[in-house]
Amino acid sequence: MKWVTGINRKRIWDSRMIKKKENLRRVTILLIEIVNRNLGDNVIADNAEYLLLKVLPQHIRQEYIVFRYNIYSEDYALLRRADLIIFAGGGLIKYKQESFYHYTSEILRVAEEQQIPVYFNCVGVEGYEEEDERCQQLKNSLNYSCVKGISVRDDIETLKKCYLQKGGIRITKVIDPAVLSSKVYGIMKDNTSRVIGLGIIRDQIFADYGIEGIEKEDELNLWCELISEIEKQGYEWQLFTNGLTQDHKFALEVLEAAGRTKEAERYFAKRPICTNELVGIISRYAGIIAGRMHSNIIAYALKVPGIALVWNNKLLFWGKRIGYQERFIQPEQFDTCHIVQVLLKGMKKGVRKKLGVLLCETRMQYELAYFIKTYGQKAAMLPVKKKKAVEWEKKLVAVALGGAELRYTSMNHLAVMKQKYEDGFRKFEADIRLTSDGRLVCVNGWSERTYERLGLIAEDYEEEPPSYEVFMRCKSFGVYETADFEQLIAQTENLEDCTLFLDIGKPSKKVLSQMISEICHICQGRRQLIKRLLVRVQTRYDLEQFAAAKVKFRMAYYMPSPEVCEEKNITAAKVSAICQKNKVKWITMSKETLRKEVVEELHDFGIKVCVFSFNTLTEIEAAMKMGVDLVGTQHISIKMLKEL
Numbered sequence: 001m002k003w004v005t006g007i008n009r010k011r012i013w014d015s016r017m018i019k020k021k022e023n024l025r026r027v028t029i030l031l032i033e034i035v036n037r038n039l040g041d042n043v044i045a046d047n048a049e050y051l052l053l054k055v056l057p058q059h060i061r062q063e064y065i066v067f068r069y070n071i072y073s074e075d076y077a078l079l080r081r082a083d084l085i086i087f088a089g090g091g092l093i094k095y096k097q098e099s100f101y102h103y104t105s106e107i108l109r110v111a112e113e114q115q116i117p118v119y120f121n122c123v124g125v126e127g128y129e130e131e132d133e134r135c136q137q138l139k140n141s142l143n144y145s146c147v148k149g150i151s152v153r154d155d156i157e158t159l160k161k162c163y164l165q166k167g168g169i170r171i172t173k174v175i176d177p178a179v180l181s182s183k184v185y186g187i188m189k190d191n192t193s194r195v196i197g198l199g200i201i202r203d204q205i206f207a208d209y210g211i212e213g214i215e216k217e218d219e220l221n222l223w224c225e226l227i228s229e230i231e232k233q234g235y236e237w238q239l240f241t242n243g244l245t246q247d248h249k250f251a252l253e254v255l256e257a258a259g260r261t262k263e264a265e266r267y268f269a270k271r272p273i274c275t276n277e278l279v280g281i282i283s284r285y286a287g288i289i290a291g292r293m294h295s296n297i298i299a300y301a302l303k304v305p306g307i308a309l310v311w312n313n314k315l316l317f318w319g320k321r322i323g324y325q326e327r328f329i330q331p332e333q334f335d336t337c338h339i340v341q342v343l344l345k346g347m348k349k350g351v352r353k354k355l356g357v358l359l360c361e362t363r364m365q366y367e368l369a370y371f372i373k374t375y376g377q378k379a380a381m382l383p384v385k386k387k388k389a390v391e392w393e394k395k396l397v398a399v400a401l402g403g404a405e406l407r408y409t410s411m412n413h414l415a416v417m418k419q420k421y422e423d424g425f426r427k428f429e430a431d432i433r434l435t436s437d438g439r440l441v442c443v444n445g446w447s448e449r450t451y452e453r454l455g456l457i458a459e460d461y462e463e464e465p466p467s468y469e470v471f472m473r474c475k476s477f478g479v480y481e482t483a484d485f486e487q488l489i490a491q492t493e494n495l496e497d498c499t500l501f502l503d504i505g506k507p508s509k510k511v512l513s514q515m516i517s518e519i520c521h522i523c524q525g526r527r528q529l530i531k532r533l534l535v536r537v538q539t540r541y542d543l544e545q546f547a548a549a550k551v552k553f554r555m556a557y558y559m560p561s562p563e564v565c566e567e568k569n570i571t572a573a574k575v576s577a578i579c580q581k582n583k584v585k586w587i588t589m590s591k592e593t594l595r596k597e598v599v600e601e602l603h604d605f606g607i608k609v610c611v612f613s614f615n616t617l618t619e620i621e622a623a624m625k626m627g628v629d630l631v632g633t634q635h636i637s638i639k640m641l642k643e644l
Helices: 039-059 100-114 133-142 156-163 177-185 216-232 245-257 261-267 275-283 293-302 313-322 336-349 355-380 414-423 448-454 468-473 485-494 509-523 540-547 562-567 572-581 596-604 617-625 638-643
Strands: 002-004 027-033 064-070 084-087 090-093 118-125 147-152 170-173 195-199 236-240 287-290 306-309 396-398 427-434 440-442 499-503 533-536 554-559 586-590 608-612 630-633
Touching: 027 039, 027 355, 039 064, 039 118, 039 177, 039 275, 039 293, 039 355, 084 100, 084 355, 090 100, 100 118, 100 133, 118 156, 118 355, 133 156, 147 156, 147 355, 156 170, 170 355, 177 275, 177 293, 177 355, 195 216, 195 293, 216 236, 216 245, 216 336, 236 245, 236 261, 245 261, 275 293, 287 293, 287 336, 293 306, 293 313, 306 313, 306 336, 313 355, 414 485, 427 485, 427 509, 440 468, 440 485, 440 509, 485 509, 509 540, 540 554, 554 572, 572 596, 596 608, 617 630
Parallel strands: 027 064, 027 084, 084 118, 090 118, 118 147, 147 170, 195 236, 195 287, 287 306, 396 427, 396 630, 427 499, 499 533, 533 554, 554 586, 586 608, 608 630
Antiparallel strands: 002 064, 427 440
8 A cells, every 4th residue: 555645755734735624524535556567557546646636635625635555455444444436547447357357346346335436537448248257247346336437548438338337427538647647757758869669568468369370489570670670770779668577578588589688788778666767768769669558658648759569459549549540550560661660750740739639638637626526525524433543653564674666575675664664663574694605685585586686597596695795786676775784783773763573584504503693793782772673583493593692682483384383283382382481472473374363372371473464454454353463564554554
């Protein structure tokens, strides 16, 4: 859950909140967004947020607060606290791909139960089948009484004729909100550029959408031939993606097929991790040829001429809407000379917003304003729901020092730790491991996923982990700087009122000995700091070795998964006995191990319980009802919870 406070991330109550009238309560709005590594979906949400924050002060007289809600999260406790629900946009009214029909239907089910008004902002409609159960589930949900309005970016006729059966829903034809990107991010096109951007899309996309005859080899050849043709025309080129992992991997294959792997820095744009980076990349091009729809929409917003390689009818709808159908090339027209010539012609003519587009932009804002004005005022008149205040800073632990952007986790990043501290967190968990040359660094184990996150080749480190120097040069996801244990300890020491769990993993006996030696060496003499540390171990041997160390630490023991407990006959009583023998006051466990009876039995032995990790309010509240003392989380905001 992201606490939305405007594109510039200023807090709503500091800069955007209207003074509360004494007889009106604050309105809580959930903005539903699609959160993944395809940043086009997040661009939609940013643009929708921009519109929402523009409209709210004009049409609501009381306080309001907006939270961005990940459509995949299934956080029903949070949904039930909303006064208004707004879907930010994107291709949501579909059922064949990505399971949006399920997530959308579940959100609408809760909204219908609670009678929370819902508005769909600038959504895409993709197909209809009377015999498809998924389609009919979505259709039934869209006809709930809670649905008050739907604005559509493309196939409005299918929505009207096939999906909607009842009256009373305002239906309007609008445009994709990403057309506002230049204004939202404050980014303009570089008019001096001579570089053509090639927006790579995953190789299976055509087959997945029923387009036959285009194999992976065909796509590689197409991109390589486009590169040759662009060079013949005297332009430079650069590959880029919207950030999706599959797109990124295929782009690396294209780069290799083009023989430019050694020049990747020049010919492959750095993988974007946030929306303004993606918009910034596209702004640097003279023109683009791209598969992703929102690469093309962002380009249009920046007035960068774009050619779309069509794999879905939504691209054709978009091309027709903006009046540049000829720039949307269908598979039967995939001739490299033709594609490049259409691009060059488009670059000569430029990009102009047609009157129809401008009218759709106005209508997009008007319909959102109508929903806010009509249902926001009604929500303000409802009675205030009072709940007992929870001291969340005493209950929540920021796992791996906290996640970022609702999608990046396991980074152990010091700047994110500071952000979480400012958000209200006072308890943190960090992972530490040894490098091949015996240095302690902050990393969530040495696994294939870790190496991918760090931009390293896993095969190079099958025998041993990277050296300290190699690790410290890396950046998680290409942006988040790595840290060593000394840096972590120094920062923790400066944050005087915080507690830090140190997860050492499950090291070999040799590695454990080195780790204990390093931890003691770095922490020795820091008495006040040591009081705020808890070392999290997984075996009795590890516990005994720390007990014998020259520096004494508070320890947290681990209760394994139910399968391991059953296999090895591990019970809460046996775990408690080990803890009591070694003066351990804390047990950590995964959410799979969590059971109310287990927590109660551990409490009977005087053992406190910390569970890792949950990212929804629904799960956190359920864990707290079971009596859990601490809950680990990566994305939940303490300030957001306090505002609720």
